[in-house]
Amino acid sequence: MSNNSAAAHTLATSNRKWAIGFTSVVSIIFLLNVFILPNSNTQVQRFFNAWFSLTSMAEIMIWVLMALGLNIIVGYAGLLDLGYVAFWALGGYVAGWLMSPFLSNFQINFFGNAREGFEFGIHFHVFFVLILGGVFTAIWGVIIGGPTLRLKSDYLALVTLGFGEIIPQFMLNGSDIGGLNVTNGAQGIGGLDEINLFGYVIGTFAMPEKFLMVSLLAGGMIFFSIRLRDGRLGRAWLAIREDELAASMMGVPLWRTKFSSYAIGAVGGGVGGVAFAILVGGVYADRFNFVISIIILAMVVLGGMGNVWGVVVGAAVLSWINSIGLVQVGELINNTFGTKFNFPSYQFLLFGLLLVLMMLFRREGFIPEARIRMVMNEDKTADEEKLSDETKIGHH
Amino acid sequence: MIKSIKIGALAVAGALALAACSGGSDSAGGDALVVGTDLPVQGASADASKSTNEVVALVLEQAGGKAGDYTVEIKEYDDSTAAKGAWDDAACAKNAQDHVANTAEVAVMGTYNSGCAKIIIPVLNQAGMLMVSHANTYPGLTIEWDKGEPGLYYPSGARNYARVIAHDGFQGTAAAQFLFNEQGVKTLAVLDDTQAYGIGISDAVQIEFEKLGGTVLRYSWDIKAGAINTSTFEKIKAGGATAVYYGGIFDNNGVQLVKDKTAVMGDNTVTLAMSPDGFSGYQTLREMPEAEGLWMTFAGKSLDGIKKGGGAPAKFVEDYIAKYGYEPNSSYAMYGGVAMQVIMKAIAASDGTRQGVLDAVFAGEQICLTAEESVSGMGFCLNQESGDVDTVTMTLQQMTAGVETDIKTLDIK
Numbered sequence: 001m002s003n004n005s006a007a008a009h010t011l012a013t014s015n016r017k018w019a020i021g022f023t024s025v026v027s028i029i030f031l032l033n034v035f036i037l038p039n040s041n042t043q044v045q046r047f048f049n050a051w052f053s054l055t056s057m058a059e060i061m062i063w064v065l066m067a068l069g070l071n072i073i074v075g076y077a078g079l080l081d082l083g084y085v086a087f088w089a090l091g092g093y094v095a096g097w098l099m100s101p102f103l104s105n106f107q108i109n110f111f112g113n114a115r116e117g118f119e120f121g122i123h124f125h126v127f128f129v130l131i132l133g134g135v136f137t138a139i140w141g142v143i144i145g146g147p148t149l150r151l152k153s154d155y156l157a158l159v160t161l162g163f164g165e166i167i168p169q170f171m172l173n174g175s176d177i178g179g180l181n182v183t184n185g186a187q188g189i190g191g192l193d194e195i196n197l198f199g200y201v202i203g204t205f206a207m208p209e210k211f212l213m214v215s216l217l218a219g220g221m222i223f224f225s226i227r228l229r230d231g232r233l234g235r236a237w238l239a240i241r242e243d244e245l246a247a248s249m250m251g252v253p254l255w256r257t258k259f260s261s262y263a264i265g266a267v268g269g270g271v272g273g274v275a276f277a278i279l280v281g282g283v284y285a286d287r288f289n290f291v292i293s294i295i296i297l298a299m300v301v302l303g304g305m306g307n308v309w310g311v312v313v314g315a316a317v318l319s320w321i322n323s324i325g326l327v328q329v330g331e332l333i334n335n336t337f338g339t340k341f342n343f344p345s346y347q348f349l350l351f352g353l354l355l356v357l358m359m360l361f362r363r364e365g366f367i368p369e370a371r372i373r374m375v376m377n378e379d380k381t382a383d384e385e386k387l388s389d390e391t392k393i394g395h396h
Numbered sequence: 397m398i399k400s401i402k403i404g405a406l407a408v409a410g411a412l413a414l415a416a417c418s419g420g421s422d423s424a425g426g427d428a429l430v431v432g433t434d435l436p437v438q439g440a441s442a443d444a445s446k447s448t449n450e451v452v453a454l455v456l457e458q459a460g461g462k463a464g465d466y467t468v469e470i471k472e473y474d475d476s477t478a479a480k481g482a483w484d485d486a487a488c489a490k491n492a493q494d495h496v497a498n499t500a501e502v503a504v505m506g507t508y509n510s511g512c513a514k515i516i517i518p519v520l521n522q523a524g525m526l527m528v529s530h531a532n533t534y535p536g537l538t539i540e541w542d543k544g545e546p547g548l549y550y551p552s553g554a555r556n557y558a559r560v561i562a563h564d565g566f567q568g569t570a571a572a573q574f575l576f577n578e579q580g581v582k583t584l585a586v587l588d589d590t591q592a593y594g595i596g597i598s599d600a601v602q603i604e605f606e607k608l609g610g611t612v613l614r615y616s617w618d619i620k621a622g623a624i625n626t627s628t629f630e631k632i633k634a635g636g637a638t639a640v641y642y643g644g645i646f647d648n649n650g651v652q653l654v655k656d657k658t659a660v661m662g663d664n665t666v667t668l669a670m671s672p673d674g675f676s677g678y679q680t681l682r683e684m685p686e687a688e689g690l691w692m693t694f695a696g697k698s699l700d701g702i703k704k705g706g707g708a709p710a711k712f713v714e715d716y717i718a719k720y721g722y723e724p725n726s727s728y729a730m731y732g733g734v735a736m737q738v739i740m741k742a743i744a745a746s747d748g749t750r751q752g753v754l755d756a757v758f759a760g761e762q763i764c765l766t767a768e769e770s771v772s773g774m775g776f777c778l779n780q781e782s783g784d785v786d787t788v789t790m791t792l793q794q795m796t797a798g799v800e801t802d803i804k805t806l807d808i809k
Binding site: 049053054056059101104115118120172173184186188190204205280281282284286287289291323326 | 479482483484485488494496497518519536542544547549551590591616
């Protein structure tokens with residue numbers, strides 16, 4: 001077996017193990033909530049609801065989707081995007097427009113599940129909305145990416161930051177665009193249709209089913225991310241990330257390759273936005289702020305830029321910490337030691353501290369990609385060698 | 397792989413051990429009925445929420461922890477996250493599911509933000525669970541506003557939501573009537589802060605003012621910190637407006653807004669200015685010379701008004717200070733206590749089930765609080781069709797020597 005095929009075999013085996021792990025975790029959570037917890041005593045139910053509630057688990061899967069989308073742009077192609085929340089917003093509003101009574105001048109029902117008495121508006125089946133959400137954000141990825149991807153590093157980051165601000169601001173102020181109410185402004189769009197799958201309605205309280213649905217979407221994104229990375233396009237992205245000039249010299253079309261990463265990465269945000277709107281039951285412009293873009297970026301960086309499984313772990317950990325982890329740990333400390341710390345008020349501090357510690361002691365992320373680990377170690381080795389040389393010179 | 401399984405097994409074992417040791421994070425339990433409070437405990441509203449939770453706890457404590465024959469406990473829910481530093485739609489969706497999943501929980505006191513209420517009400521509605529808010533002022537939650545509202549929030553077709561504070565429609569109406577009838581303003585500039593609360597209240601002012609025969613110049617102000625709004629005021633001045641209404645929250649670049657208005661249109665003796673309760677309770681505003689003479693409305697009785705009113709409500713404020721060592725942080729906190737009183741009345745009149753508690757508000761004998769028993773000093777009955785209060789006390793205030801001074805109270809039926 002040649003070195004290349006041995007490496008490919010090792011990678012495939014590793015991916016298989018992780019895939020089995022992901023499927024097992026999803027299956028365990030689903031089965032636990034459907035069969036075991038309902039028959040458990042109240043104490044156990046309370047524990048799992050407090051520490052690992054199904055709603056939070058579903059939310060984690062959506063963050064995973066988002067982070068994987070951004071990983072294509074930042075982790076694979078090395079393009080720093082500080083405005084990814086814009087794609088989340090666009091996806092969310094696609095769900096708001098196509099799955100609710102909001103656009104009340106229309107009365108369109110395309111396999112949708114309009115509530116009785118609220119047949120006005122547009123009601124598409126969730127399946128189509130997910131596809132359209134992905135396509136719509138990909139188009140916007142193209143529109144935004146087209147004029148900006150010729151820029152590099154800091155300049156590109158600033159422009160993406162600008163778009164990340166413009167689109168949510170448009171959503172916030174879009175209640176009167178030339179007399180048309182496009183986004184319902186700060187009020188947001190509520191009352192999204194429930195999902196109807198071949199006659200089976202996934203209602204408000206069908207959280208296990210909703211969890212399974214978002215897990216499937218996250219699983220699909222993982223699959224595509226891995227397949228894309230291993231393909232010709234993925235290799236071109238990685239080449240650009242490592243050395244743009246060298247990649248160009250090797251015949252990689254820079255603009256087209258970057259462009260595709262932006263459009264494909266945007267799809268993750270769009271599909272995640274649709275899924276999130278369905279989970280919450282609406283879309284509200286308040287959510288789409290700069291901090292969310294930074295959190296998603298932190299998930300990618302802390303998890304391990306470029307490594308799909310690292311990003312999955314990073315998104316899961318940060319999302320859990322943000323939604324329930326820190327609050328629960330705080331309560332546990334208060335209950336155990338009899339303290340009365342108002343833990344939530346220190347959340348920003350603790351969250352920031354975690355980020356700083358990670359950057360100090362494990363800046364390559366939880367599960368770094370082999371290439372990035374190599375680069376980091378190269379830097380470290382070079383620094384050590386330099387220091388050693390300087391010490392020797394000092395001794396002489 | 398075996399190593400991964402071992403790690404997984406250890407994690408599960410650890411989790412279960414934690415469960416056994418910690419007893420969960422749920423302090424409420426046993427045979428008591430639980431009332432959940434749902435507030436943003438982190439970020440800008442943290443202090444107001446802390447105070448509200450304390451007022452709610454004191455109301456229950458003074459009732460001996462009981463509502464009628466039932467022992468009641470409180471469980472606090474947080475609908476904000478560290479990342480947003482404010483209410484979070486995902487946290488609201490999670491809380492909604494958690495309220496329903498907690499079988500001992502019979503009612504929810506909250507939420508603070510109307511946006512969060514829009515997410516929680518439909519979920520609780522389908523579980524037949526009562527929710528009483530102390531701070532949601534968006535009109536569409538209870539009355540016709542946008543198309544489809546309020547039915548959109550009640551999938552079961554029956555109501556499950558009430559509030560003890562007047563919605564923005566009342567505050568906007570009162571402001572428009574005061575400016576048109578008592579101050580003789582014929583052309584009014586209404587500025588909103590592009591946020592849900594600001595737009596709602598500005599709409600209400602505009603609708604009523606135009607209904608009275610006045611002219612409204614409508615603008616939004618730039619809420620980014622330090623952003624200048626002088627060009628907007630130049631347009632307003634050119635449009636002939638003789639008064640300005642700040643429809644929004646002072647936090648949203650209010651300092652610069654008030655300064656810009658004064659710079660272009662003169663102080664409040666030259667061009668009258670008015671604001672809703674989104675400008676109440678800010679020390680920074682009180683200390684601004686440009687704010688002198690600003691007219692304000694507060695939907696309900698201000699904390700000052702409650703204290704001056706004497707009787708049981710004033711005594712409650714004294715008890716609060718004695719227990720916690722400081723005054724309630726905001727007037728809304730007192731209304732949290734009123735919402736808790738409504739819930740306790742409903743529990744007392746119920747059979748101890750969720751449906752029973754809900755029926756006590758919307759189907760049984762009307763829930764009423766007298767001015768003496770309500771911790772806000774405001775007597776009212778809850779309208780069983782809309783869930784709104786039937787009597788609205790509106791306090792008209794004016795900034796005088798850096799103090800929000802009560803001028804008069806208006807009872808609007």
